[in-house]
Amino acid sequence: MDLIIQNVGSAALFAFLGIALFIVAFLILDLLTPGKLWTEISEKRNNAAAILMGSLAIALGMIVAAAIH
DSSP states (O other): OHHHHHHHHHHHHHHHHHHHHHHHHHHHHHHHSSSOHHHHHHTSOOHHHHHHHHHHHHHHHHHHHHHHO
């Protein structure tokens, strides 16, 4: 039972770190791109900005998965 609790705790920690890393990477990417990235995606329906954000999400997911593995 202790092993299950430890594994759940580790998974929650990695999930929290992954979400925090995603937020930090989004803010850095938003600073590096001209204009507000979230406004471009949500209000102006800019497909290129959405593809950029999606590729960032996939890349960060691969990095976090490799770190966990």
